[in-house]
Amino acid sequence: MEPATLGGTPHRASEPTDKTDEQLLHRMRLIAHKIMVLSGKGGVGKSTVAANLAVSLAAAGRRTGLLDIDIHGPSIPKLLGLEGALLPGPAEMLLPVSFNENLKVMSIGFLLPGDREAVIWRGPMKHKLIKQFLAQVEWGELDCLVVDSPTGTGDEPLSIAQLVHGADGAVVVTTPQEVALSDVRRCVTFCHRVGLSVIGVIENMSGFACPECGTRIAIFKEGGGEALAREMGVPFLGKIPLDPQIVEACDAGKPHLITQAGGQTARAFRRIIEHILEGHAGAPAPDVA
Numbered sequence: 001m002e003p004a005t006l007g008g009t010p011h012r013a014s015e016p017t018d019k020t021d022e023q024l025l026h027r028m029r030l031i032a033h034k035i036m037v038l039s040g041k042g043g044v045g046k047s048t049v050a051a052n053l054a055v056s057l058a059a060a061g062r063r064t065g066l067l068d069i070d071i072h073g074p075s076i077p078k079l080l081g082l083e084g085a086l087l088p089g090p091a092e093m094l095l096p097v098s099f100n101e102n103l104k105v106m107s108i109g110f111l112l113p114g115d116r117e118a119v120i121w122r123g124p125m126k127h128k129l130i131k132q133f134l135a136q137v138e139w140g141e142l143d144c145l146v147v148d149s150p151t152g153t154g155d156e157p158l159s160i161a162q163l164v165h166g167a168d169g170a171v172v173v174t175t176p177q178e179v180a181l182s183d184v185r186r187c188v189t190f191c192h193r194v195g196l197s198v199i200g201v202i203e204n205m206s207g208f209a210c211p212e213c214g215t216r217i218a219i220f221k222e223g224g225g226e227a228l229a230r231e232m233g234v235p236f237l238g239k240i241p242l243d244p245q246i247v248e249a250c251d252a253g254k255p256h257l258i259t260q261a262g263g264q265t266a267r268a269f270r271r272i273i274e275h276i277l278e279g280h281a282g283a284p285a286p287d288v289a
Contacts, residue, residue, distance in 0.1 A: 021135075040153070067148070
């Protein structure tokens with residue numbers, strides 16, 4: 001498979017054809033639930049939440065796809081220990097990389113020749129690649145597709161909102177401090193304006209429990225995400241504490257829910273994911289011919 005060309009065009013399979021829209025509709029019909037993970041502010045742990053959400057869904061027996069549409073800073077391959085993975089299959093096909101038997105992953109990171117390469121594209125090129133990932137990747141039948149979108153309300157979130165018809169909605173990730181919350185308000189407004197429902201808000205980095213004495217310290221404050229959810233009239237999914245082990249797991253490419261399954265942070269993740277499963281990802285994929 002040809003890698004993406006810096007400043008040029010995506011992989012040749014993305015050349016527009018009369019069948020692209022038809023392929024897109026067909027692929028989306030094979031996926032029961034589509035969940036976007038968004039944030040209004042960078043550095044809030046959005047990709048970590050997306051990766052652990054997908055891993056948890058797969059561990060629960062759901063056939064899951066994880067699509068990384070952060071064109072300029074793809075981090076999902078690193079978070080899952082898939083850096084350097086080669087896309088399987090012949091050059092004319094786009095097959096996702098398997099993390100395990102229930103989780104398939106696609107990212108532009110798999111198309112780049114190295115981690116120092118920069119993708120220098122304007123909006124139309126990014127839209128074209130995102131459409132290719134949705135329409136031409138052989139996802140197969142999935143119970144759930146989790147989409148990790150870059151920060152903000154620009155090209156990539158707008159493209160995914162327009163292209164994925166029948167999406168369940170967005171999970172919005174924030175940290176408790178006001179500088180992040182103000183941007184998350186804009187993110188919720190974005191969802192309303194593009195017709196994307198808000199599944200709920202997650203407050204990440206919510207307090208730190210000292211491993212030595214157990215004292216809880218609100219390094220970035222606490223409760224801001226919950227208050228914002230009430231203010232904006234959207235569900236609050238829960239809090240995830242600040243945990244150095246998450247940093248270690250991310251750097252090691254091993255999802256926290258696997259390496260620290262019994263820890264406080266993993267339990268918080270699971271409670272949040274149970275809320276999502278109850279309303280949005282509990283049913284299997286439809287039987288589509």
